[in-house]
Amino acid sequence: MITLGIETSCDETSVAVLENESRIIVNLIATQIEAHQIFGGVVPEIASRKHLEMLNPLLETARLDAGLEWREIDLIAVTAAPGLVGSLLVGVAAAKALSFAHRIPCQPVNHLEGHIASNFLAQPDLEFPMLCLVVSGGHSELVLMRGFNQFERLGRTRDDAIGEAYDKVARALNLPMPGGPNLEKLAAQGDPYGFDFTVTHLADGFDFSYSGLKTAASQAKMKHPEKTADIAASFQRAAVSQLRGQVQKAIEKYKPATLGLCGGVAANSAVRAQMEAAANESGISFVVPPKVLCTDNAAMIAAAGYFRFRDLPTEQQKFDLSVLNFETKSLLPIGEIVS
Ligand SMILES: Nc1ncnc2c1ncn2[C@@H]1O[C@H](COP(=O)(O)OP(=O)(O)OP(=O)(O)O)[C@@H](O)[C@H]1O
Numbered sequence: 001m002i003t004l005g006i007e008t009s010c011d012e013t014s015v016a017v018l019e020n021e022s023r024i025i026v027n028l029i030a031t032q033i034e035a036h037q038i039f040g041g042v043v044p045e046i047a048s049r050k051h052l053e054m055l056n057p058l059l060e061t062a063r064l065d066a067g068l069e070w071r072e073i074d075l076i077a078v079t080a081a082p083g084l085v086g087s088l089l090v091g092v093a094a095a096k097a098l099s100f101a102h103r104i105p106c107q108p109v110n111h112l113e114g115h116i117a118s119n120f121l122a123q124p125d126l127e128f129p130m131l132c133l134v135v136s137g138g139h140s141e142l143v144l145m146r147g148f149n150q151f152e153r154l155g156r157t158r159d160d161a162i163g164e165a166y167d168k169v170a171r172a173l174n175l176p177m178p179g180g181p182n183l184e185k186l187a188a189q190g191d192p193y194g195f196d197f198t199v200t201h202l203a204d205g206f207d208f209s210y211s212g213l214k215t216a217a218s219q220a221k222m223k224h225p226e227k228t229a230d231i232a233a234s235f236q237r238a239a240v241s242q243l244r245g246q247v248q249k250a251i252e253k254y255k256p257a258t259l260g261l262c263g264g265v266a267a268n269s270a271v272r273a274q275m276e277a278a279a280n281e282s283g284i285s286f287v288v289p290p291k292v293l294c295t296d297n298a299a300m301i302a303a304a305g306y307f308r309f310r311d312l313p314t315e316q317q318k319f320d321l322s323v324l325n326f327e328t329k330s331l332l333p334i335g336e337i338v339s
């Protein structure tokens, strides 16, 4: 089974070809970072225009690199939500057009299901129940999977996503985009206990909160402009300790067989180390994708689309014009997708 994946939800245009659930044949990623860098953040209008420029060449290159004719592609999987609406529309319109023209079934994919599916690209035989920590630019979510396509959201951020907090603190510290990786580099030179930052203690449930920490870090920069490395290291220590605490609590309550880590912030070494330690301490398996599959990419979207499509009743596993009527808003955020 060959799946073509398309991802255009934010500032990466990506096209991938996947064989079955986990063999990546091609995974092309065109980042737009240079176009947004001078603005200090992603500009939605520029993002959609860049996707328009990049998508068709990437689609053709991916297909040719994979050595495939259109008739050899069995499924088109496309990110349909959540994301920047103008950017999503570029990918969705392309997927619908290709699906219609070549009579290939089209599977809309929730972007967060895509991030979670990157764990299965890294290790296809993961054991359920699986606790997944999704940490990205727009989301911090703790999700319990009892099987394929079964997602139960245990917790989410009450304010900023952790990636957003990294990016905003990086900006306050005058670091260039991409904020998260640059803050991580600076943190390596600082004292994690240089500042006594704390995170909101959320005793009940499994939610996260970063707004207080973000403000504390920004204020520290105003008072001690020369101590940027200590601020970065102390911010990172506090932010990651909240992730560890909530994950540990969820492991104790739900006793999963596996802990999975995914999303752009899963590329962070401190986050990876702390989550691995949490899993080891509880004697459960730990999985995290290679860094290139943590940030946005179409291979993970192809995998998530494959899992959804595989679980459809056989009669629905065919090209169906009515499926092309989906709108980007029709996919609910994860957690509401409980099947
Ligand atoms: N090494 C790192 N340390 C900390 N943060 C990082 C690192 N690498 C990437 N990030 C952060 O990851 C985020 C990008 O991840 P991703 O591409 O998954 O987010 P997104 O797609 O914009 O958001 P979402 O997936 O929630 O829609 C950015 O906030 C970036 O700063």
Ligand SMILES: [Mg+2]
Residues within 6 Å of the ligand: 111, 115, 136, 137, 263, 264, 295, 296
């Ligand atoms: Mg993402």
